[in-house]
Structures are given as structure tokens and as C-alpha cells.
Amino acid sequence: MNKRVAFITGASSGIGYAAALAFARQGVHVAAVARRAERLAALEQAVKALPPPHGDLLPVAADVRDTAAMQEAVRQTVARFGRLDVLVANAGLGHRGSVVEADWDDLETLLQTNINGVLHAVRAAVPAMRQTGGGHIIIISSVSHNLVSPYAAVYAASKAFVSSLARSLRLELEADHIRVTDFLVGRTATEFNENRLGEGKRTGQGVPTMSADRVAAAIVRVVATNQKTVTLRFFDRLVIWGNILAPGIMGRLARRQYR
């Protein structure tokens, strides 16, 4: 993957941060996108401290909700590294609360980040990938994408959107030699719970947690493949299949935890 270039949204913490380091370790140059410039500066230092040879890091302080900012971020990436091979559309937020009583500003922020943000990143990155004959888009979705999930309904629906998008986009971009992977993440130890919007920070009990480094390593690995969908753990597949085979039971379990 040497001399390849990855563009990662939401790289200031959690999975995106770990993925930026993991790609840089493999010699991949990384454009790291998020709003918190000071976090990106710390990531840049962490990349510089990696044992050589490693990729370089371009920090780009930008908001994924802003279509012009995403176009500009890609422009800066191509200006610095000459190409863009991999997009990890990762920036995202969670939400808990009732659909009807939730604060509309929270729901709008979630939809603009989790849905518009992915669309803006894809629409900005694809023309750059076409210029060099192809690429790989990794959409960071969730095991929640098919969950019957009362009190986490808007988050789950936002991930249903991006998973659906990934499946269609895969065929739409096939002729451009751009692969698309729907990456279904399960519970991961990041700042996601703290940053969750809405009522309280309630989180499902008894769900095993994996490290952001484990997810990041799998993101790097998937670039060498043409996998349509990725799930990392047996538990995550169990949750997904549980919602296909017994959505009523799964929904009631979720309601008990999240209400």
C-alpha cells in the first residue's frame, strides 16, 4: 500500500484516529479530517513518532456537514499527495431518546453528520479516485443498521441509510474500479458514548466491547480485498441475524435497555 493515500473523516478520536495511525504505519499517506484541530495536531505528532518508514499525515480541520468544506479537503489532499485511493467515511454521532420528544436540533445534527456527511465525503472523493483509475470506499456503518431499536431509532435509521447507500454505490461505481465496503462496527471503546446526543448516556448492558485498534486493523486489511460487508465478531453477527430472524424479541430487549 506504499504511496497510497487514505482520506479519513472523524480522525480526531476513536476508530478514525486509530485507522489513521494504522494506515500511516503501513506507509500510506493520510488526510485526517475532523473539526477539532488540536486533536489532529496530536495525531500528526503521533504519526511523526512512528518508526520509519511511515506515511505522512495531512490534518484537515473541516466539518463533514459542509459540502464545500469536503470538496476543499479533497482538493488539499490531492494537492499534497497527488492522489486519493481510500475513503474511510467514518465521522458519526449517536443519539438516545424518543423520536417525538427529542430535541430537533440534536436529530438534525445527527442526520446531517451521519447521512449528509457520508454523502458529501463520497461525492468529493469519487472524482479524485476516478482520476487515478479507481479506489476503495469504506463506509463505517454499525451492527445497528438493521436493529429494531426503540429510543435509539434515529441513529439506527441513519446507519440503515449508509448501509443501503454502500450496497447500491458498490454497483454504481464498479465500472470506475472503485470498491465499496459496508463496514458494520459493533461496540467499540471510544468517545462515542460520551459524545452521544440526546437523553442521558445510557448504553446497552452486557455487550462485549472491542478496541478501536482492532477495528482499525480490520479497516486497513479490507483495502486489499473486495469485501461487500464486514463484521468482526461472532457477537455482532448474532445481533444482526437476531434482528432478521426475531426482530420483535430484539426490539423489546433494546427498549428495556434504552428507555
Ligand SMILES: NC(=O)c1ccc[n+]([C@@H]2O[C@H](COP(=O)([O-])OP(=O)(O)OC[C@H]3O[C@@H](n4cnc5c(N)ncnc54)[C@H](OP(=O)(O)O)[C@@H]3O)[C@@H](O)[C@H]2O)c1
Ligand atoms: N464506538 C462504537 O461502539 C461504534 C459502534 C458502531 C458504529 N460506530 C461508528 O463508528 C464511527 C466512529 O465513531 P467512534 O466510535 O470512533 O466515536 P468517536 O470517538 O466519538 O469519534 C467520532 C469522530 O467523528 C468526528 N465528527 C463528529 N461530527 C463531525 C463533523 N460534523 N465533522 C467532522 N467530523 C465529525 C469526531 O471529530 P470532531 O468532534 O473533532 O469533529 C470524531 O473524530 C461512527 O460513525 C459511529 O457511528 C461506533
